[in-house]
Amino acid sequence: MRSLWVLCIFALVLTGVAHDDQKYDIGEHVPLFVDNLVPFNNPQESYRYFTLKFCKPDPLHHKSQTLGEVLQGSEKVYSGYDLRFRRDVRPARELCKASLNAEDISRFRHAIQNQYHFTWYYDEIPIKGMIGDMDHNDNCYLYTQHDFQFEYNGDRVIDARVITDAAHRVKLPEDATQLDVSFTYSSTWKDTDVVFDDRAANNANELYQEEIEIQWFSIVNSFVLVLLLTGFLAFIVMRILKKDYQRYTSLDEEEDQDETGWKLLHADVFRFPANKTLFASIIGTGLQLLMIFFIILTLSVVGVFYAYGRGTMYAAIIVVYSLTAVAAGYSSAAFYRKIEGTNWVRNVLTTVTLFALPAFLVWSVLNTVAIFYSSTVALPFGTIIALFALYFLVTFPLTLAGAIAGKNFGGSLDAPCRTKLAPREIPPAPWYRGPIVHVAVAGFLPFSAIYVELYYVFISLWGHQLFTPYGILYLVFVILLMVTACITVSLTYLQLSMENHEWWWTALTSGGATSFFIYAYCFYFLYSESKMSGFFQVSYYFGYMLLICYALFLMLGTVGFLCSFVFVKQIYRSIKCD
Known part of the structure; x- marks a missing residue:
């Protein structure tokens, strides 16, 4: 447990999770950074702020970025606003005058029609606002004045907001070829009792009370x-064990075999699955992803991540993934040894690429799309090289080290029954007890347990609403694991009762089947609950949801199999095996 938190602390240090803790003197200049422009309905489709003809400083000065900001597509640039700590700007001050040509006007109109909003940062506090608005006749208006409202406590900034109104806007005619615009701003400061340590919670978006009640219900x-x-x-289980103890005290073994089909499989139930390398790699990678999920979620619950630092969380996930590769290598190799695998090189390579390779392929396609659209979410070349270096210099060596340890210290299977050389013939089963129905039932029941909460998770991932109650998400995931384990174990017992000893892959697939239903829910959410549109946003949505569901399949499949494995070993220990 101590090593687990060492990994967490190291990951947080590398990703720069701590936010600014700046103190200011009265009258000191506090820089305002402008970030990206984002369509309201397509939050992943971000573009550079100065693609529109706002007041552009000359020259441009970019703020140094953390890994999390780069992954989030953030590109902070110093603005020309002169905003000083606890100094009001009254009356409004002119920032600049801009002469818009036909192309500039067309771009502004497109941004307003698609509800583009900006994000600025003042002392690391995000300030969001709309570029303009439209009236009932679809006329476009550009906001030309921004009124800042700041709150402070002592020598620290607590809150920052920007106000725009219809009194300070200009009409953008569709057929205009030239338009002169004057951009102005003002600011007011107000004292507050909110302390600096609580400013993140004070500024975070909160869910409506009725939504919270629905979640808890x-x-x-x-x-x-x-x-x-x-x-x-x-x-x-109790019924099985009770009958076992009663019937195996008698000498009538023939009657016992006629009544209980699963006992007939004692010589086949621990027969190793086909494709041992892939199976062991799934177990190792699934355990690693479970570890990552609980580390990140635990840190979120205790408030380690800054409320607005979603990019910081992305960076932490990447670093923790690299550091926990040793767990994947060990788990995979240890299980590979238990099932008497021999191709250790293939086991290591499969484990280290089982999730990383699909993730790379999905990212490659989506990054190409982002480059084509000139979006800021396209990773720069330097960051790509750094991530590759992290993978080959940290992830791969740690996976190899874990695999070596697992191979040497993994232990044996310790099966309660010996396996015969010739496999037992599997009797035919009706269609409603076939693998397709089996997997469908295994996936539907856990999905139904989390169906309501999925809506809130999706609007957090693919909308502008920040999912602040991580404790709810934690409980939901625990529920999902428990239901998955119970359902998979129950269906494994039913499969063995039908004298079908090929339960290994079925248990794993049944455990991960919920991910298929979640991906199907993606289509419902897109067309019924969201307003996302356009190839860029939709490709990002389905691409990364495919990757998330794949990770869920590995995690839940691992949980389902391991619980079934423990259950099977337990029930066969209670009977007499030759």
Whole structure:
């Protein structure tokens, strides 16, 4: 456990999670940084601020970026605003005069029609605002004055906002070829009792109370489902063990075999699965992803990440992924040893690329799309080289080191029954007990337990609403794991009762089946709950959701199999095996 938190602290140091803790003197200049322009309905489709003809400093000075800011597509540039700590700007002051030609006007009109909004940063506090608005006749208006409202406590900035109104805007005629615009600004400062340590929570977007109530009501329902499933499973196990002890005290073995089909599989139930290398790699990678998820979510729950630092979280995920590669290598190799695998080189290569390679392919396609659209979310060449260096100099060596340790210290399978050389023939089963129905049931029940919460998760990932109650997300994921484990174990028992000993891959696929339903939900959310549009945004949406669902498949599949494995070993320990 201590090593786990050492990894967390190291990751946070590398990603620069700590936000600015700046103190200012009265009258000291506090720089305002302008960031990207983003269509309101397409939050991943960000563009450089000065693609529109705002007041542009000469020369441009970019703020140094952290890895998280680069991953988020942020590109902060010093603005020309002269805003000083606790000094009001009254009356409004002119920033610059701009002469717009037909192309400039057309770009502004397009941005206003698509509800582009800007993001500025003042002492690392994000300030969001709209470029302009439209009236009921679809006339476009550009806001020309920004009124800043600041709050302070002692020598620190607590809050920052910008106000725009219809009194300070200019009409952008569709057929205009020339337009002169004067951009102005003002500022006011107000004292507040909010302390600096609470400013992130004070500024964070909060969910509506009725939405919180819906979430907690759904979580209560989910916990009831978990209790019912757990009780059902416990009833099955106790009933099995009770009958085992009763029947195996008698000498009538033939009657025992006629009544209980799963006992007939004691010589085949621990027969190793096909494609041992891939199977062991899935187990190792799934455990690694589970570790990453709980590390990041735990740090979010305790408030380590700055409320607006979503990019910092992205960077932390990448660094923690690299550092936990040793766990993936060890888990994969240890399990590979248990199932008597022999191709260790293939095991290491499969483990280190099982998630990284699909992630690279998805990113390559989407990064190409971003470059084509000249979006800021396209990673610069230097960052790409740094990520490759992190992978080959940290991730791969740690995976190899973990695999060596797993190979040498992994232990044996310790199966309670010996496996015969010739596999037992599997009797035919009706269609409703086939693998497709099996997997469908295994995926649908856990999905139904988290269906309501998915909406809030999706609007956080693909909208502008920040999902602040990470504790709810934590509970939802725990519920998902518990329901997945219960359902997979129950279905594994049913499969063994039908004298089908090929349960290894079925248990793994059944555990991960929920990810298929979540990806299907992506289509419903896009067309029914969101207003995302355009090839750029839709490709990002489906591409990264495919990657997220793939990660969920690996995690849930691992949980489903390992729980089934423990269950199978336990029930076969209770019977007499030759």
